[in-house]
Amino acid sequence: MRRRRSLLPLAATLLALTVTTTWTASADHVPGTGPDVQQGVVRSGDTPIGAAEVTLYRAGDRPGAPAEALARGRTDGAGRFHLGYHRPADPRAVLYLFAERGRGGPVGLAAVLGSAREHAGVAAVNAARVDEVVVNERTTVAAAYALARFAGPGGISGGYPGLQNAAAISHNLADVADGGVARVLATAPNGAETSTLPAFNTLADILAGCVDGQTCAELFRLAGQPGQPEPANTFEAAVAIAHGPGEHVGELFALAAVRSLYRPALPAAPDAWTLALRYTGNGHEINGPGNIAFDADGNAWVTNNYQYAADPRTSVCGSRSVLRLSPTGEDVPGAPYRGGGLYGAGYGITLDPKGDVWVGNFGFQGSGCPLDPSRLYRSVSQFGPDGAAKSPAEGWRSGGIVQPQGTVSDRDGSIWIADCGGRSVTVLPHGDPQAARRIAPPDGALVKPFDLVVDGNGQVWVTGNGSDSVLQLSPEGEPVRTVTGGGIRNPLGVATDSRGNAWVANSGVVPLPCEDGTPTGLADAVRDVTQRVPGASVTVVGPDGTTPDQPFVNDGLFLPWGIAVDGDDTVWVANFGGHRVARLCGTRLSACPPGHRTGQPISPPDTGYTFDGLSRNTAVQIDPSGNVWLANNWQTVPLQTNPGGRELVVFVGLAAPVCAPLIGPPQQP
Template identity: 65%
Template sequence: MRRRSAALLTALLASLAVGAAYPQSSDGSPPGLDRLRQSGEVRGARGPLPGAEVTLLQAGDRPGAGARPLARARSDSRGRFSLSYRAPHSPDAVLYLTADAGRSGYGDDRAARGVRPVRLVAMLGVGRRTGKVVLNERTTVAAGFAMAQFTQGGEVAGRGPGLQNAAAVSHNLADVGDGTVATLLATAPNGDRTSTLRAFNTLADILSGCTAGQTCDALFELAARPGAPAPRETFQAVADIARLPGQHATGLFALADGRNTYRPRLAKAPDAWTLALRYVGNGHELDGPGNVAFDAEGTAWIVNNYTFGADPSRSVCGSRILSRLTPTGADVPGAPYRGGGLYGAGFGAAVDPRGHAWAANFGFQGTGCPLDAGRLYRSVSEFGPDGRPLSPPRGWRRGGILQPQGTLSDRDGNVWVANCGGRSVTRIPDGDARRARNIAPGGDSLVKPFGVTVDTRGRAWVTGNGSDSVTLLSPQGRPLRSITGGGIKRPMGIAADSLGHVYVANGGAVVAPCEGTTPAMVAEAVADIVTRHVDASVTMIRPDGTTPAEPFVNDGLFLPWGIAVDGDDTVWVANFGGHRLANLCGARLSACPPGLRTGDPISPADTGYTSDGLERNTAVQIDPSGNVWLANNWRDVPVQTNPGGHEMVVFVGLAAPVRTPLFGPPRHL
């Protein structure tokens, strides 16, 4: 007993000694045996920030719920602090640190209100963290972008899994352990291969002006979202920039003049302040990623056109794997998955209500592959939530499947497949592939079916790339009507909103590679297009099947291919050219900046959201954290032996989160 008491006394004295090295928590007591400790430093670009009010918070678990303070302290003369706190009961609790600093009085009434305009933030995330944490401008930019859709009034709150996933994604931007750039952002295929690292550092330099007490008013004025109150501190300012990054891009860049603490940095202002990360899984699996579907946890199931090959001049055959990435871009344990008849999947990827993943085996392969694709493009593959193949070795082949492309499950578990080579749609009732049936409207009303979505009434809408049309089917699959006009021209992707509308991406010059058209022909058709094609546009179809007289057009649309609708019903378009992502105002005008109408661009009208991390993109999808994922499907110069790109590109925090899996109309998280 004496030995145990002595040991306990020694441990207590040791903890007291450690506590003496840092300022104590606000309750004045060192951590006991039932408490946890968090230490760290508050730094600005010029060095330590003494006297900062440091708070450890638990994020709210739903929108509008306030964050709960767990402990407080004040940084010492060297910027150091230490906190002790009781661990939250919930294992999913998201913790983060704020440090409020800076002198009041920047030309307004902040001094009278006691507001401190500098708020530095570091996301700790889920679970206990050991080791010190640094709060600086870089960690604040990382937190502001990753948590942009979960931040209001400087506090973080939201539903899982989006909230937890977003906190994890922030660690892809900044290392909170030392305040440096995170490894994923600093190294290939990011790092010096794209401008994202330079943009990230420049944003940190922009913040440093306010940290130094010089540019706060200008920062808050430029960051303010139209129609909303201006931010009162730096963290909310970053989140506001992330949510509308095309606003005042040049003015914000000017705030970094003369500041170059964080290097490398941009040499000129960008079109918009977006942060786009490239994800590659294990580094040798993605080749021609065609589409992505998210499950309930927000993990990404990705179909690939080709077997991975780093050398585009060496011929490859069709991919036989299904990739599955975590929200931070790593392989889920056990992934990628094989079997089930997978071969050369294209645009078809879906997750049904049971968590089963579906891949449409289009039969893509590089020129020179010795296999007969005609034997392999007649199936879909099904996988369980654990990645185990549920379809037979040759895939599910009933229902007239032929060169399948767009694939979607509705909320009842019926799976819809567009047969690009068969002028038909396959409906798989309740996800039972043995009961699959073919639906062929007949004639030339549906040629080269490509994209498919389901609306709020359970009706299916299918694009006909070769017939310049969209076919509407009843929930049971009965053809109801064919929609033409309204600018529908070479339609590719299609997406539904929560108000009953559907939006069509008009590829203009993009001819779907099926029914006699080869990928080489597609490459030839788009090779010399260097400006927006005249027919590149988006058409809105109303619930009654009518369309506006003219489609939506802007220079952010450059060979449109994939299309998605976010949780606020705004529209996102992936482009097969131009290295750009477009965002349009949808039918829910309250979600758009004031003064915009349906179809107006939210992204810069002349460029869209550009990124040199993009190549030729097919799919675009929104995850539960509001990150926008695009598939680098083809290289810019697609050598047909292996034209595939090798990355998913993720724009961090850019869109309103979507509850997944997606069954057609988006549901806000």
């Protein structure tokens, strides 16, 4: 049998804990006793699973820390269990259940109970306090996907906030109180509006065949990843699928028919076994989300192009608010925030080392808005960590800011701004608007600057959408070189990796609506695009400005716009068309599937990771739990009176986590 390396050795770890009877436990109590009680039932569909060994664990509180077994019991003939334990005093402690039928056997089911912590003033889903829980295939899939990135030799473990947020997000998929579908997944803008609900149920059915004793060998063979040992049980198989969602898709789909328990289910195999959720905040605020930045608690700060109006025929002016959503998609109390000169923010948003938030006011507005945007698109806005505006009512206007787009902080707290309408970059040294300085390279070297990023050496890379170029600046703001060639064509987003490389998303066709450009011109340029345009690609620029002879291309790169690098240095690309996100192998080949080269697609090369809940995406960003966030910026067929998209889309557990806030290159938590 071909050996495969496991992506998540959790099942083997749990087996070791239960077989050796050497429990990791606090000195002041014995596992299985205590004043707190956790009850529940283990089922497969509606069928109880008797004589199952159920263990309650506390996850390790830092990467690699061993999980602590708090209690163990066995289910009765009705599948019920009753566990006494001592509840951890730490409100951030994450608890989870693991049930196996026969020690070391192929059946392993899990449920995440969560934590009792307060998240940025919002009580997180406190499933740890649910007295009665159900452990079944649905809760297992939810646990496997949400916690896919938190495992090691000692079991589930991770630091704050990634682990806690992942636990809460699992409850957006499955309801552990009854083993059913969670409200977020079951209702709009998810539910019947996207394919995620039937995909989730189909994954549960794939596990059910093995739980019934029929398909385990085939499931483990198909779920296993190249170079890793095959999964040991159903939970580990689900985690392996979450890590390699594009592998053996059709063959895994066939296993779902063996024991169909959960409905609705997929009628045909998907492109990949991803699970994505759409978030809308309070339901009447998101309209044209442009970009996303995460704070130290994992909350998402989001720019918003337009005032909210549900009817696309209603003329809207620029949004005067910045959004802040919790990791589970609700408004943080007090959000959205207003003031500080906000108007029609675009792609520019960043957090500085103090936690202040900076937003570039591009001046987006729908056709028919009576306001003159030229009076409003010459500033950036500054907010404190609590959302209070720090900039004046007209925003910070120093340094010649014109139609600002990309906005980024360096580690010294200097704020760098791409002046899309000014052929320049503005820097606020140490965040001081009074010391603002305009950096203008020779005419023609930087036209329509859109995005910028700071690498590990403090150098700034700026894309020139209208000049087919990338400008490299020294940490002091002096132009170092202008990079052309290597396939750079109508570039938009730029991201840096841990090795100092700059990754550039080449749209190939998108003309930005700054200088003499208009949103109507942008819409005309992309309206009839039905397949990847010839210039759609990604270019990697080395620290010394060198580029490969040819850019990286595949059909996952449809109309590249946003780009991000995750904690494994793999590269994610959002598309302004095609309803897909692409993942590429980065320069750290050890983090890629065996045999992959830099730039080679990890997502399916013919499609990328598609999702029918995507529209026209600008930003892609990675949070501390390994979730991939995308901004549904425009409607697929936009009316220019009110073209904005209405959702953020979150692919659950698909990437390697990134520390937040992101200042400089990505770092693993």
